[in-house]
Amino acid sequence: MVRTAAKNELLPGTLDMLILHTLTRGARHGYGIAQHIQEISDDVLQVEEGSLYPALQRLLVKGWVKAEWGTSENNRRARYYTLTKAGKKQLGEEAENFSRMVLAISRVMRTA
Amino acid sequence: MAKLGEFWRRIIFSFRRSKMDRELAEEMRQHLELKTRQNMAAGMSSEEAGYAAQRQLGNLTRMEEESRTSWGFPFLESLLQDVRYGLRGLRKAPGFTAVAAITLALGIGATTAIFSIVNTVLIRPLPYKDSARLAQIHTVSPMFPEFQLGESKPDFDDIQAGTHSFEAMAISQKKTTNLTAPGTPEEVDAANISANFFSLLGVSTALGRTFQPEDEERKNGDVVLLSQHIWHERFGSDANVVGKTITLEEKLYTVIGVMPGNFESPGKDDLWLPFLKSSEAASKRDNWFFGVLAKVKSGQSMQAAQTELDGMAERLTSKYPGDEKGIKFKLTPLQESVVGDAKSGFIPLLGAVGFLLLIACANVSNLILSRGVQRQSEMAIRAALGASRPRILRQLLIESLLLSCIGGAAGILLAVYGIAAYRALAPANVPRLNELHADFTIAWIALALSSITGILCGLAPALHTSRPDLNLALKERLASGTPTRFSMRSALVVTEVALALVLLDGSALMVQSMVRMLSVDTGFRTDHMLTAELNLPKSRYATPESQQIFAQQLLDTLHANERLKNVAVSDAPAFHGLRMTTFYGNDSLETGGKSTTLQERAVSPEFFETMRIRLISGRIFQQTDIKGASHVAIINEALMKRYFPGQDPIGKTIQFSPKAESQVRIAGVVADTRDVQLRAAPRPQIYLSLIQNESQSLNLFIRTSTDPLALATELRKTVWSIDKDQPISHVQSMTEVVSQSVAEPRFRTGLLGVFAAAGLTLTLVGIYGVVSYMAGQRTREIGIRVALGAQRGNVLQLVLGQGVRLTIAGAIAGVLGSLALTRLLKSELFGIKPTDPVTLIAAAVLMLLVALAACYLPARRATHIDPLVALRHE
Numbered sequence: 001m002v003r004t005a006a007k008n009e010l011l012p013g014t015l016d017m018l019i020l021h022t023l024t025r026g027a028r029h030g031y032g033i034a035q036h037i038q039e040i041s042d043d044v045l046q047v048e049e050g051s052l053y054p055a056l057q058r059l060l061v062k063g064w065v066k067a068e069w070g071t072s073e074n075n076r077r078a079r080y081y082t083l084t085k086a087g088k089k090q091l092g093e094e095a096e097n098f099s100r101m102v103l104a105i106s107r108v109m110r111t112a
Numbered sequence: 113m114a115k116l117g118e119f120w121r122r123i124i125f126s127f128r129r130s131k132m133d134r135e136l137a138e139e140m141r142q143h144l145e146l147k148t149r150q151n152m153a154a155g156m157s158s159e160e161a162g163y164a165a166q167r168q169l170g171n172l173t174r175m176e177e178e179s180r181t182s183w184g185f186p187f188l189e190s191l192l193q194d195v196r197y198g199l200r201g202l203r204k205a206p207g208f209t210a211v212a213a214i215t216l217a218l219g220i221g222a223t224t225a226i227f228s229i230v231n232t233v234l235i236r237p238l239p240y241k242d243s244a245r246l247a248q249i250h251t252v253s254p255m256f257p258e259f260q261l262g263e264s265k266p267d268f269d270d271i272q273a274g275t276h277s278f279e280a281m282a283i284s285q286k287k288t289t290n291l292t293a294p295g296t297p298e299e300v301d302a303a304n305i306s307a308n309f310f311s312l313l314g315v316s317t318a319l320g321r322t323f324q325p326e327d328e329e330r331k332n333g334d335v336v337l338l339s340q341h342i343w344h345e346r347f348g349s350d351a352n353v354v355g356k357t358i359t360l361e362e363k364l365y366t367v368i369g370v371m372p373g374n375f376e377s378p379g380k381d382d383l384w385l386p387f388l389k390s391s392e393a394a395s396k397r398d399n400w401f402f403g404v405l406a407k408v409k410s411g412q413s414m415q416a417a418q419t420e421l422d423g424m425a426e427r428l429t430s431k432y433p434g435d436e437k438g439i440k441f442k443l444t445p446l447q448e449s450v451v452g453d454a455k456s457g458f459i460p461l462l463g464a465v466g467f468l469l470l471i472a473c474a475n476v477s478n479l480i481l482s483r484g485v486q487r488q489s490e491m492a493i494r495a496a497l498g499a500s501r502p503r504i505l506r507q508l509l510i511e512s513l514l515l516s517c518i519g520g521a522a523g524i525l526l527a528v529y530g531i532a533a534y535r536a537l538a539p540a541n542v543p544r545l546n547e548l549h550a551d552f553t554i555a556w557i558a559l560a561l562s563s564i565t566g567i568l569c570g571l572a573p574a575l576h577t578s579r580p581d582l583n584l585a586l587k588e589r590l591a592s593g594t595p596t597r598f599s600m601r602s603a604l605v606v607t608e609v610a611l612a613l614v615l616l617d618g619s620a621l622m623v624q625s626m627v628r629m630l631s632v633d634t635g636f637r638t639d640h641m642l643t644a645e646l647n648l649p650k651s652r653y654a655t656p657e658s659q660q661i662f663a664q665q666l667l668d669t670l671h672a673n674e675r676l677k678n679v680a681v682s683d684a685p686a687f688h689g690l691r692m693t694t695f696y697g698n699d700s701l702e703t704g705g706k707s708t709t710l711q712e713r714a715v716s717p718e719f720f721e722t723m724r725i726r727l728i729s730g731r732i733f734q735q736t737d738i739k740g741a742s743h744v745a746i747i748n749e750a751l752m753k754r755y756f757p758g759q760d761p762i763g764k765t766i767q768f769s770p771k772a773e774s775q776v777r778i779a780g781v782v783a784d785t786r787d788v789q790l791r792a793a794p795r796p797q798i799y800l801s802l803i804q805n806e807s808q809s810l811n812l813f814i815r816t817s818t819d820p821l822a823l824a825t826e827l828r829k830t831v832w833s834i835d836k837d838q839p840i841s842h843v844q845s846m847t848e849v850v851s852q853s854v855a856e857p858r859f860r861t862g863l864l865g866v867f868a869a870a871g872l873t874l875t876l877v878g879i880y881g882v883v884s885y886m887a888g889q890r891t892r893e894i895g896i897r898v899a900l901g902a903q904r905g906n907v908l909q910l911v912l913g914q915g916v917r918l919t920i921a922g923a924i925a926g927v928l929g930s931l932a933l934t935r936l937l938k939s940e941l942f943g944i945k946p947t948d949p950v951t952l953i954a955a956a957v958l959m960l961l962v963a964l965a966a967c968y969l970p971a972r973r974a975t976h977i978d979p980l981v982a983l984r985h986e
Contacts, residue, residue, distance in 0.1 A: 029139070029142075030139055030140075030142075030143050031142065031143045031146045031147070034143070048168075048169075048170045049143065049147070049168050049169045049170065050140070050169045050170030050171065050172060050174075050175040051170065051175065051178075053136060053139065053140060053175050053176075053179055054175055054178035054179045054181075054182065056179075057136070057179040057180075057182045057183060058182045060121070060125075060182075061118060061121050061122060061125065061182050061183065062118055063117050063118060063121060069135075076142065077138075078139075078142060079135065079139050
């Protein structure tokens with residue numbers, strides 16, 4: 001039961017932010033979101049793809065994303081997620097927090 | 113706002129659970145498919161691609177589970193799951209559940225009932241409007257230092273005009289009156305009240321109108337207001353009663369209204385008449401016999417009102433130095449005067465039910481503990497599967513809470529019946545009985561008690577059972593219990609014994625006090641005596657002469673009757689009603705020139721002989737002590753010792769008022785009696801001759817040779833042969849009268865006894881349970897002992913000894929507890945000290961005997977242990 005994808009695990013709590021950010025460019029289904037995160041990060045961020053779904057449920061309950069069934073590129077039924085207004089606001093807050101933290105960490109690292 | 117939205121979505125999602133489940137599964141399956149296809153496009157074989165996709169996606173089951181937690185209310189759901197699981201467990205152990213629930217029902221039920229009664233009687237505001245602002249005003253006069261008198265009408269008027277603390281004040285006077293029609297002649301409680309009396313209490317009539325100011329001047333003739341029960345009994349609840357008449361003291365009164373059924377006036381009156389401003393009694397300044405009900409202004413404190421009354425009393429004292437010298441006004445909140453000293457009576461009851469509940473808790477704790485031992489491996493498996501200790505603890509506590517809630521529900525039933533029984537059995541002079549009924553407070557009290565109880569009896573066993581000792585538990589269970597395992601069990605039994613002993617000692621003290629009170633030397637013989645009360649209507653017997661004639665006629669007729677001839681008459685009854693008290697001031701008395709109050713009783717010459725009151729010196733009344741002759745008095749020993757120490761009082765005089773003609777000469781001294789209250793030591797008492805002091809109230813005391821009650825009918829007939837409209841009340845044997853005078857404390861003693869018996873029974877069951885368990889745990893040890901040659905006696909001793917040791921430890925704690933706590937009973941006890949050693953030792957011995965009885969069965973069972981079986985046992 002050794003997990004191979006142990007490298008480059010996401011910082012806790014950042015998955016939500018990444019999902020929200022992905023959705024700023026329009027509605028996507030779960031697979032699409034996973035693909036996008038991987039592509040953009042040049043395969044550095046190995047999201048355990050399954051964990052995307054619990055995260056999406058969480059976001060749904062919070063009211064930050066909406067889900068609707070639609071038809072996919074290859075004409076199949078798929079659930080599309082879109083960002084809500086509250087989701088946009090949340091993303092703004094999280095992104096700001098995140099960059100503040102990254103800044104702080106890198107500052108600490110430089111002074112070492 | 114955002115929170116609310118989230119809450120709402122969670123609710124919606126938990127309802128769409130199965131749809132959400134399906135959709136999520138579909139979504140993930142698609143993801144898997146797309147992933148596989150992508151992998152194949154990258155050159156993998158279809159099988160390889162599928163595995164890789166699954167790997168990349170991760171543990172789907174776990175993902176689904178995780179997703180579900182965000183849909184609903186996971187905490188609540190797992191709680192619900194625990195509840196379901198707990199209920200299933202309880203259903204599977206019906207014996208355990210029944211015993212535990214019944215035990216808790218007993219504790220919770222009794223406590224709920226008493227709490228609810230205390231809440232109704234002591235805490236809940238009186239059922240009048242703004243009842244917290246209602247108060248009575250009393251006069252305290254140096255002439256009657258020990259009494260709270262009412263007000264005189266002139267004082268009432270002065271207070272009303274000269275104070276600003278009160279919103280309104282009403283005046284009233286209680287009296288008994290003879291109601292003769294419709295129906296049979298009966299003495300009823302009436303009150304003359306001012307027109308604003310009912311509006312002050314915030315009640316209005318159910319039928320008709322209340323009094324108007326003009327009624328106080330008799331402008332509408334003689335009018336009366338009926339209570340619901342008089343309306344019911346005398347008019348059959350006739351809706352057209354207004355305008356009809358009733359006869360009081362041979363005078364017709366027109367009914368103007370009926371009060372509502374749930375209304376009871378502070379004086380528990382049967383009917384009301386208007387207060388008559390012009391009456392003679394209302395004109396005298398020193399006639400302090402009117403009740404005053406006042407409503408303090410909103411926002412004004414009782415304290416401030418009292419201060420204002422103090423100033424008023426001072427002004428009146430200096431203005432009327434003759435009549436009002438040194439008077440004070442005392443403001444008493446109405447609640448306090450209605451509830452009175454019921455408060456102190458409830459303290460032992462509250463303590464007793466509290467103890468009973470704790471004993472029940474200890475018992476159930478022990479049961480849960482025993483069950484926990486059987487579930488040791490279940491707990492271990494749960495822990496091994498990853499349940500944290502708080503999680504297991506929570507589950508166990510939920511189980512005990514379930515148990516206590518079942519007990520609580522049964523307890524509510526018990527409490528409802530208990531309160532109904534209390535209401536039915538309590539003596540009528542217990543305040544606010546009519547307000548007692550089962551209502552929702554019972555449910556709240558039971559719920560609160562159940563919650564506390566569930567945690568109280570479940571926490572210790574839960575902590576114990578949830579202690580993770582996986583290794584030990586999953587392996588073979590311990591061959592035989594190690595002594596440390598018993599420590600909590602033992603502690604519970606010791607506590608239980610201690611609590612039960614305190615309860616036992618307390619109730620034994622109360623019972624003894626009651627026995628001693630009932631067997632106290634009253635100074636007269638109470639057996640074979642018939643008593644009755646006659647109040648001569650003023651209308652018919654207005655003059656002293658006519659009263660005298662009736663009394664003489666009655667006595668003559670009774671004397672002529674062989675069975676009723678040993679009759680004596682007094683102006684006051686025994687053991688109930690207010691005793692007239694009078695003051696005297698005479699230079700010949702050792703009172704330092706001050707006046708004081710005495711108990712006074714006017715009696716016919718036969719009184720002392722009939723009552724068997726011993727004459728100590730001088731003489732008793734004679735037929736020659738008549739009106740024209742010099743007035744004589746007989747005093748009791750207490751008066752002699754207090755005011756004539758070391759002197760011969762015969763021939764000395766006592767004066768009742770500044771007027772010289774009020775002087776009486778002491779003719780004799782008789783022994784002390786207790787004829788007002790059994791528990792009160794005899795007070796200085798003066799007897800006057802009834803012939804010289806005729807009275808409207810005639811109380812008969814008839815010495816009989818047979819069962820006194822068998823003569824009741826004959827007595828009534830005799831009275832009615834003289835005057836057919838004369839009501840005769842309280843036809844009772846003196847034994848009944850005595851017993852009724854202590855009805856209320858006896859009732860409480862009985863209640864306490866019931867609680868103590870219940871506590872003792874629970875303790876018996878508790879000791880039995882624990883000793884059985886311990887003996888069971890030692891089966892192997894006992895088997896070995898028997899195999900090594902131990903005799904039956906040794907085994908018996910072994911098991912009994914264990915139980916007895918625990919009991920003795922508990923008894924010691926109980927004795928200490930009793931010494932500390934029974935002093936709370938001090939004001940309740942008569943003739944016995946709260947620390948009475950004999951009672952305490954007897955209670956401890958009884959406890960020990962009960963413990964022995966509880967241990968005997970398991971001990972006997974242990975003697976039958978077959979060593980062969982026992983050694984193979986584990």
